[in-house]
Amino acid sequence: MKIGQKLRKLRMADSLTQEELASRADLTKGYISQLENDATSPAISTLKDILDVFGVSISEFFAEPHESQVVFGKDSTVIATEEDGIRVELLVPGAQNRTMDPALITLQAGEAMEEQSLHEGEEFGFLLSGRIELTLDDKAYMVKKNECFFFPSDQRHAVRNIGSGVAKILWVVTPPTFEYKGK
Incomplete structure (x- = not known):
């Protein structure tokens, strides 16, 4: 160039x-x-x-521009947490150095993620399968397969699988906040 x-x-x-x-x-x-x-x-x-x-x-x-990875396959994912019917997979490794953090959240029937504390940023989710209840502060929203949600992260938020099957959510947070708890 x-x-x-x-x-x-x-x-x-x-x-x-x-x-x-x-x-x-x-x-x-x-x-x-x-x-x-x-x-x-x-x-x-x-x-x-x-x-x-x-x-x-x-x-x-x-300096020569360094080629960054663009495509991430299944072998790139990192399991951040897997316990009590909840699985959080970080889809892009090293998201702490990026402006967003995409994750795949899998919730077994009846399972709920812990309420997340307030933080800066925004959150987006797309429901790939199942049915969930998204609670923001004290208001609950039902989200069905192929629907999405978006909200500023300055609200208490939680999600619960209210369907009879597995719920899978493609969830993107900016700035990155998903924590690796490791096994």
Whole structure:
């Protein structure tokens, strides 16, 4: 990737306009545009000034991008907990270093997860099978197969399988909060 493309990518990731970046780096919008279009090359000191805006070092900027895993199979999952008819599988290992934590929750008939304490973030769930009762603070909601739920995590929340079969929930929390209890 060329210098200009990498700079544009950094700028867009920080939601900055060319004008905002130019102002923060004490440059002109025209110069930033020329850099991004690879019409000119920056002096090392100028590049450092721009990268300082993003909190990126010159060595990080020129480092080869590391290929991250995109697809995770069954062998990637980690069993966070498996007890009393409740199984929590972490679907993406190392979620503590990410902004979300996807998990597969399996509840046997009649089982309930402990009430979760308040925390920052948001939660989303999609019911793959079964029927559950989701309780937020003091209000209960029935969720059926192929329905989903979404709520801010600043409420007490619990889930209980109210069906006669197994309930499976694809549950995504941001930021990550599922705990590995291990065996």
